[in-house]
Amino acid sequence: MPEKSMRDAINECLHQEMERDENVIVLGEDVAGGMGSPGGPEAIGGVFSLTAGLFTKYGEQRVIDTPISESAIVGAAAGAALAGLRPVAEIMFTDFMGLCLDPVYNQGAKFKYMFGGKAKTPMVIRTTMGAGMSAAAQHSQTNYAWLTSIPGVKCAVPSNAYDAKGLLTSAIRGEDPVMYFEHKMLYMAACEVPDESYTVPFGKGNLTREGSDVTIVAFARMVHLANEAADELVAEGISCEVIDPRTTSPLDEELILESVQQTGRLVVVDESNPRCSMASDIAGIVASQAFDYLDAPIKLVTPPHTPIPFAPNLEYAYLPSKDRIKQEVQQVMEAL
Amino acid sequence: MQLSRDELLRAYRQMKIIREFEERLHIEIGRGEIPGFTHLYSGQEACAVGVCENLEIDDKMVSTHRGHGHCIAKGCDVKGMMKEIYGKDGGLCNGKGGSMHIADLDQGMLGANGIVGGGPPLAVGAAIAERNRGTGRVAVSFGGDGSINQGTVFEAMNLAVVLKAPVIFVIENNHYSEHTHYSYAVGSGDIVGRTKAFGMPVFEADGSDFFAVYDAMKEAVDRGRAGEGPSALYLPIVRFYGHVEGDPQNYRGPDETKKNRETMDCLPKFRQRVTEAALLTNEDLDKIDEEVLALIDEAVAEASAAPLPPMEMLYTDVYNEY
Amino acid sequence: MSKDIFPVVMPKLGMEMTEGQITKWHFKEGDALNLGAELADIETDKLSIPYEVEFEGNLKSVIAEEGVTYPVGKLLAVIAAEGVTDDQVDEFVSSYKSVEPEEVEVAEAGGGYGSAVPSSSNGAAPAQTGPQASSVSSDAVRTFIEENNLNISPIAARLAIQAGVDLSSVSGTGRLGRISVANVEAAAGGPLGRKANRVNASPVAKRLAKQKGVDLDVIQGTGPNGRILKRDVEGASAGGGLASVVQVGPARYRTEPLSGMRKAIARRLVQSKTEAPHHYLRIELHMAELMSLREGINKRLGDKKVSVNDLLVRAVGLALRDVPEANVQYADDEMRFFNQADVGVAVAVESGLITPIVKGACKKSVLQISGEIAALAEKARSGGLLPADIEGGTITLSNLGMFGIQGFDAVVNPPQGAIIAVGAVEERPANVNGLLDLAPMMHVTMSCDHRAIDGAVGAKYLAAFKDLIENPVSLVI
Incomplete structure (x- = not known):
């Protein structure tokens, strides 16, 4: 079986899920990169290259570069999810969650409950966490604990490429809002990852x-x-x-x-x-x-x-x- | 804009339902019947109805904490809403949301929202969904002078312009953001100018004039459906009650509310206009008045008699599966 | 795990058991066995318990010999369902691994770390193996799960394999429908792995026990789940064990291997006699009042009968309450004063002598004591005593009156401080109100460990005991 890095496994998952379901969209800062610039779009495919190749394949309606507006990004993800899409929004560093906690915490997490079961918010917020790269205080934190404490949100913290692909697949296909935390020091860690799609269930250690x-x-x-x-x-x-x-x-x-x-x-x-x-x-x-x-x-x-x-x-x-x-x-x- | 007789009757009926719904709630709240915080919309009916009469059932909408009017105008069931506000079983949200969180996704109503500024980003997302699906539908975001300084609103407006999303930001300036006058809170004093500066047209109308609001909204909706991007509506208006029921309203001038009810009431304004133009008669409108009062009576009676939500509801609908 | 072949293994009866022997097989190879039939008698150094059949079938491959000691978990025999061939049985036996409890294979350390045991993803993942350049898990467990296509917690799988639990009919009620440890334990009929061997004691109780040198294994826990609490350690004796035995001279000479019980008796009494300096205090008791009280009680009770021994046990307990300085033990550097009288009652059984404990005899009524002793004696004779029944105890009462013995000196049961030996109630010449007359008399000898109980203390105790017996109304108030 081929060995893949966590980064490649996640990228593969995004490609496969976007192929499988046209309602899956990706949005975030520089997920394509280069919008409006002379060098043209798809300049980077994400600052850690997680979303590489998506813009070219799926176009700008489904791979949406945004200005730096975390609360609008996550808020739009929540609204789009309510309206029937399956958005996968990216918050570049989990340290920025402070700017966009409300649409996760008060909105997406609570719609199903507040609206008496008559709504669902199938959004995934992918974000990068962790220290070890001298990125200092505002770019190195891990804060999955606070998101874990919110009823209505699910949180995934994969430790390897195999779990990363399977958990992200489950997250995208599931009907609940998910915070998906990627450790920046693990992006290059590789192990055997099947080529085909598969799921890893939430809640099974x-x-x-x-x-x-x-x-x-x-x-x-x-x-x-x-x-x-x-x-x-x-x-x-x-x-x-x-x-x-x-x-x-x-x-x-x-x-x-x-x-x-x-x-x-x-x-x-x-x-x-x-x-x-x-x-x-x-x-x-x-x-x-x-x-x-x-x-x-x-x-x-x-x-x-x-x-x-x-x-x-x-x-x-x-x-x-x-x-x-x-x-x-x-x-x-x-x-x- | 020429509306048909049926459309005019319907418009009046909707506004009247909102008015009587809110007036009755004011009484019931005063009697201690309603739990929690309620924010009444009386006085702003023409805004909600003028906007929503331009919308189809599957156009999307997000509202605010002062959302009863928007919900009714968008087509939510009046009796279901009343039960929800009373916190009873059979409420539109099964008693789980209450006044500030009424929603009905089948009517395109993506929820009233307890967070000021929480709605606009949601509307941008909903608009993107409609854009991607190519449905020609729009997403409407209601907000007030209170939300117009919130960062989330600026971000949403900018993002909508960048993505050319079919969103319509409806700004109902009822002059008070809780207890603070907008002339203090809006630094430049110029809501319209600021909104235009984001890169979208702003259509202005007197919020107490149904016809003006309707026409302004029509332009915005046409733009949105044609894929030309977002717009805003700016509707100066007044609210007859306080920010929340129980608000002592010390910020108002002497006789301010009395004057508002005399000069800014959209219902007599509508009646005068249609009867003078012989589009409808007073009898037509009186009949509607009677029917609406009876409807509200029924809604209150049913809500009072409805049972409380069963205990198991505490635990349901947190997740789809866990 | 084959569901047609059931391994009969040496069971673990009691927390300390490491080995046992089959004293007798009640069936032979080829016999048909019904559920609940007593297949064999198994003996440990404390108890003898029958092994009851849990799997219907035919007894095959009887491996264990009578009288030989085997470790817990050893395969003793096999029960096979109808239709199983001898070859299949032989194969089962030769491939059977007696797994010691608590031994889990941990594979060699390696490079990549990943799903050692792939959590089943409802069949969606083609490669259940997950990332493992070199796995550090137990291959056996992983193979087991894969081959049987189970949705099971890896820990539950490991325990099921160790305990030989057949999972084919176990349904999972654990997380996301998997078979959990709880499900496996329900199928196995009890806690598994380390849970089965645990002494359940709270952290503060353990600390206190360590300070006091108390053996937790012999303390009865009064907390939830049988948890030993601080108060249990404070009130406990570290004792427990078998009764002392009157030395009976050797009769004829034939050899028999020593039973577990015999070995234990020998060991403990040698310890007692060599370490504890015994001294003996004797008195004679006038029993008329007591016998009359007893008659009165029994008339009142109808068919329930209270025996003299029941009343004696109560008296022993009350006397300890009245003379607490006799409720002591000597333990190396300290004296332990107990706050409750747990009285051991010597019961003769076929294989020897055993002393189940009546706990808190000072607090229980005569009727309660009577009932309890009857129940314990019945259990003792039928081999149904549990370790908790015979552990603890601050003093013992040994009564040979029914054998016509007039009086005797018993051996103190270590680590108790004393033992009361009573003989028969006989009409003997005695001083009755200043005149020589016949009166029902009973001889009592109190053997004391002089390290714990001096003559004066012992005397005080016997005086209290005498007072209670000769004024027996004090036993029922």
Whole structure:
């Protein structure tokens, strides 16, 4: 089977879904690039090249470059969805969600409920998150936790190309508004991805590795770090079970609880700031529903409660690392 | 613009329904019957009806928190609306939305909206959908002088022009944005000029004159259907009540409301115009008055008697599947 | 997993069990077995429990021998449905892997990380394998899921394989309709994997138990789900175990392998006699009042009967309440004072002696105690005692009166502080109101661990006991 990068897998999904259903449209800043300029359109196909080739194939009615107007972009996506299209809007950096939270949070998320079930908003908002590229405080954040807390929105956080393509396909074909978070450091990570279309369901986590001593739950890029740490811990006789939830809303709580019931220990690795994060959310769920199975306190491996620094050494210290994960797991194994 | 007898009767009927609906709500709210916040439209009927009489059932529309008039004018069921406002089972939104969130997608009504400025971007999206489908339909976004300074509205207007989307931004300037006069809030004082500067034509009309509004809207709709892009309507008007029921309206001058009701009431203006031109008789209009009052009575009686939504409704319709 | 062949494996009965033996097979190869039939007797060092048939069919391939010890999980025999050939049975047996609980294969570390176990996407994905340049998952689990085309949680799959649960008729009620661990456990009839072996204790209880050197395995939890709480640890004794046994001299000489129970008796009593310095306090009790009270009680009750022993147990408990300094244990560097009297009652069973516990005898009525002892004795004789029934206990009452013994000195049951041994109630010459007369008398010997209970304390206790017995109305108020 061919290996593809996450970027290529997502691009492939967009091509396939736009081919399959003419109601799928793409809109955002520079999704084609070059509109109105001497160099002509399709100058870039997205700043991370996720939407490359779409404009040429599907035209300007379906691949819409917008001015910098996040709230209009997402608002238009919500309105178009209400009116029967399946828009896939792009917000270039998830840090910009502050500018366009209302159309997700108060509009798209709530139409179905407020209108008594008589409406639906099948929109997908794709956005880029994550640190590690020295993009500094306003271009490196992860904020899937706040979107997760909104009833009516679903959130996907793929960690690899295979899941990325499958989850995006499910998101586009589904009837609910979806926030789809792509980690910028994973765009080039490659693995086997089938050529044909397929779906990965929301709410079913992936057990990336079986183990018996401790359950590690991790998101996006942290899944890879967790598995690297787990590899090294084998030599110390510690067997880690690593779960990638893949979607934070819905969350596969059941898989996490089943795992903790067997291992008795939980470490959550999350790139987001610690307060009100997915890490603290999962800790709360496990503490209240698997209390009788815990043999050690739950450990959370997160950055500190600070913005993301620019200097590369500081950014490295800010982020959870494989070594920190190992340390937390070792501590959890000792605590009785 | 020459309207047929039936069209004139219908226009009057729609305006009268809106008026009596709102007036009756004012009484019921005063008696403590209605939960939550209600924003009444009395005084602005000609705007809603003048606009909507130009629309087909599948033209799209988004409204504001002061949306009862727009909903009725677009064709939403009056009894269903009343039940919704009362928060009862059988309401247009099953009691889940209330006054500020009434919607009926079958009538092209994409919802009243509790967020000021929330509507215009939605309308741009709906317009793009219609454009892509080649239906020739337009999307209408209602807004007031309150929303005209909101960033989302500027973004929507600009995006509509850039994409040549068939949106019509209807600006009902009833002079007060909650308790603040527009002359203070709009820095340049020139709503029309600002809107034109985005790159679209603005058609102006006296909001209390049904015929003027109708004609202005016709130009905008024709433009939109022909694929010529967005337009705006600027309709100065007054609201007879406060921003929200319970508003003490300390911002008004002495006798301001009394004067408004005497000079800016679209219903007597319409009656005078059509009877003087012998298009309709007073009897025609009186008959409608009677029928409408009876309709509103029925709607209130049914809404009062309707059961509360069942408990399970709390949990339904969050997601399509989860 | 074949649904026609059922493996009979050494079950795990009780939290500490690691091995057991079949003392007797009740059927032989080829016999037809009905559901619920007692296939064999299985013995651990504490209990003897019959193995009940859960799968109807014919007994095949009896592998385990009587009297030999096997580890938990070992294949002992096979039950096959009608129509299964011997070859199929042989193949099943030779390919059967007795999986130790808690052992999960973790494959070698590798490069890419991805779906170790592909979450089923309702058949939509052609390549269920997902991204794995080199998987770090258990191949067995993944293969199992794929081959059986299951929509199942990977953890549930792993547990099902380990426990040999047949999933063909299990429907999934887990997330998005998959088979969850809960579904598999329902099919298996109990918790699986590590859950099955857990001591359920709250974090603070565990900490306290560690501080106090208390063994959690022997504490009864009073919290939800049987959770051991702080209060359970505070009130617990670390004790529990079998009754001491009067030394019976060896009769004839023939060899028998030691049963689990015999081994345990030997071990514990040697420990008691060598470590605990015993001293013995003796008194004689006038029993007339007690016998008369008993008669009165029984007349009142009709067909329920309260025995002398029931009244004695109550008295033992109340006396501990009155003399709490006798409700103690010596434990290395500390003395433990218990706040409740859990009285062990020695019951003779075919294989030896066992002491089920009446908990809180100081707080229960005579009638309650009577009922409880009857139930426990019945359970003991039918082999139905559970570990919780015999663990704990702060003092023991041993009564050989029914065998005509006048008096004896029992061995303290470690780690308890004392044991009360009583003999028969007999008409003997006694001082009755200053005159020599015959009166119903009973001899009592209290054996004490001198580290925990000195002579004076023991004497005080016996005085209280005597007072209760000779003024027996105190037992019913």
